[in-house]
Amino acid sequence: MDELTLEQVAAERALYGPFTQALRELVDTAIRTTVPADDVRRAQAEIEAVTARLRAAPMRETYGVDLRTDGRGRAWGNAVVGLRNAVAPPLTIVQEGRGVRSSFTLGAAYEGPPGSVHGGVLALVLDQMLGEAAGAGGKPGMTATLTLSYRQRTALGDLTAEAWIERSEGIKTWARGEIHSADGLTVEAEGLFILPKWAREAIASGDARTPSPRFFE
Amino acid sequence: MDELTLEQVAAERALYGPFTQALRELVDTAIRTTVPADDVRRAQAEIEAVTARLRAAPMRETYGVDLRTDGRGRAWGNAVVGLRNAVAPPLTIVQEGRGVRSSFTLGAAYEGPPGSVHGGVLALVLDQMLGEAAGAGGKPGMTATLTLSYRQRTALGDLTAEAWIERSEGIKTWARGEIHSADGLTVEAEGLFILPKWAREAIASGDARTPSPRFFE
Numbered sequence: 001m002d003e004l005t006l007e008q009v010a011a012e013r014a015l016y017g018p019f020t021q022a023l024r025e026l027v028d029t030a031i032r033t034t035v036p037a038d039d040v041r042r043a044q045a046e047i048e049a050v051t052a053r054l055r056a057a058p059m060r061e062t063y064g065v066d067l068r069t070d071g072r073g074r075a076w077g078n079a080v081v082g083l084r085n086a087v088a089p090p091l092t093i094v095q096e097g098r099g100v101r102s103s104f105t106l107g108a109a110y111e112g113p114p115g116s117v118h119g120g121v122l123a124l125v126l127d128q129m130l131g132e133a134a135g136a137g138g139k140p141g142m143t144a145t146l147t148l149s150y151r152q153r154t155a156l157g158d159l160t161a162e163a164w165i166e167r168s169e170g171i172k173t174w175a176r177g178e179i180h181s182a183d184g185l186t187v188e189a190e191g192l193f194i195l196p197k198w199a200r201e202a203i204a205s206g207d208a209r210t211p212s213p214r215f216f217e
Numbered sequence: 218m219d220e221l222t223l224e225q226v227a228a229e230r231a232l233y234g235p236f237t238q239a240l241r242e243l244v245d246t247a248i249r250t251t252v253p254a255d256d257v258r259r260a261q262a263e264i265e266a267v268t269a270r271l272r273a274a275p276m277r278e279t280y281g282v283d284l285r286t287d288g289r290g291r292a293w294g295n296a297v298v299g300l301r302n303a304v305a306p307p308l309t310i311v312q313e314g315r316g317v318r319s320s321f322t323l324g325a326a327y328e329g330p331p332g333s334v335h336g337g338v339l340a341l342v343l344d345q346m347l348g349e350a351a352g353a354g355g356k357p358g359m360t361a362t363l364t365l366s367y368r369q370r371t372a373l374g375d376l377t378a379e380a381w382i383e384r385s386e387g388i389k390t391w392a393r394g395e396i397h398s399a400d401g402l403t404v405e406a407e408g409l410f411i412l413p414k415w416a417r418e419a420i421a422s423g424d425a426r427t428p429s430p431r432f433f434e
Contacts (some may be wrong), residue, residue: 039270060326128335
């Protein structure tokens with residue numbers, strides 16, 4: 001696959017960002033709509049027509065990770081942060097202080113108990129956050145173990161997540177993280193991340209075409 | 218909210234099942250498409266038009282849980298099993314042997330490492346499975362702790378998940394579960410589920426209008 005220039009990345013971001021956001025709004029609306037059955041059937045037919053046209057060119061099997069000319073990867077298919085994935089909220093994760101941080105909003109599509117975020121969605125978010133904290137701290141790895149402690153229910157709405165490296169030892173890194181809502185701390189997580197052998201070999205060989213392990217998760 | 222007869226539930230299933238499945242296929246296609254930019258922009262405009270029409274009637278805030286005349290709940294908005302939620306794969310979970318089981322397929326929308334299921338998506342699935350196992354065994358609860366152990370990478374594709382009650386003590390239930398791919402066991406989970414006070418009070422008072430705790434997660 002050809003490497004992408006930063007100009008290409010910017011152009012694709014301007015195209016696919018709003019497109020995928022429109023799709024997220026359709027997913028949210030589809031859950032909550034109360035229009036008559038005939039309107040639902042008509043919407044289905046139109047959705048199927050759009051899908052057929054988007055399939056007119058050969059499709060990627062999955063999104064995977066694109067390579068950029070600056071040596072970084074682009075995981076736009078990722079289930080948590082993927083710009084092109086309508087399943088992803090998506091989170092924008094920034095480095096801050098001792099680790100990483102994200103402010104995000106979860107609506108109807110992420111519901112478990114009525115009005116609350118699904119406990120597994122909180123695990124999904126924290127797995128990504130802890131993995132990014134490990135990568136941002138120069139200790140990338142894949143999740144080996146992850147433990148979630150739920151302190152109280154998490155209401156749907158505006159949330160923040162933070163994660164940081166607790167300690168590291170060779171290829172092992174232990175990270176911790178938290179999710180806060182307007183009610184305060186709702187979930188804590190700790191995880192062990194290990195750099196797999198193939199990635200260690202790629203890094204040792206200086207193979208720049210290997211996607212950055214920061215994007216494993 | 219009025220209770221739904223089983224005939225109403227069947228009619229809505231026949232309407233919203235294929236509608237949401239069409240939307241899942243659009244989400245998957247949107248990640249993988251390579252059509253020209255103008256076609257993406259046209260698709261976006263059409264998606265926005267469909268969304269606007271589905272918003273013509275007052276919308277539910279979130280889906281929550283509908284009540285049925287047989288006393289069970291219907292969690293069609295749930296992020297893992299929700300019939301009307303395009304973020305959900307959705308899993309169909311059946312009682313089998315000592316616990317619950319599900320066979321399902323995860324495609325591009327659930328990707329983490331290239332070609333692999335996102336570790337957090339596996340946590341999401343297992344949280345739901347363990348919660349359902351607790352509920353199916355007559356010991357419903359909300360997740361208090363959940364620990365995932367990742368044994369090997371999980372390739373995108375066909376998967377099975379199983380979960381069962383390990384032991385229970387009063388309002389606490391410990392459950393375990395596993396995910397298997399064609400490569401064998403990939404993830405193990407154990408969790409503690411606790412029945413919250415408001416649900417205990419509702420059950421004690423015999424309030425049939427309280428959603429079944431089986432559907433908390």
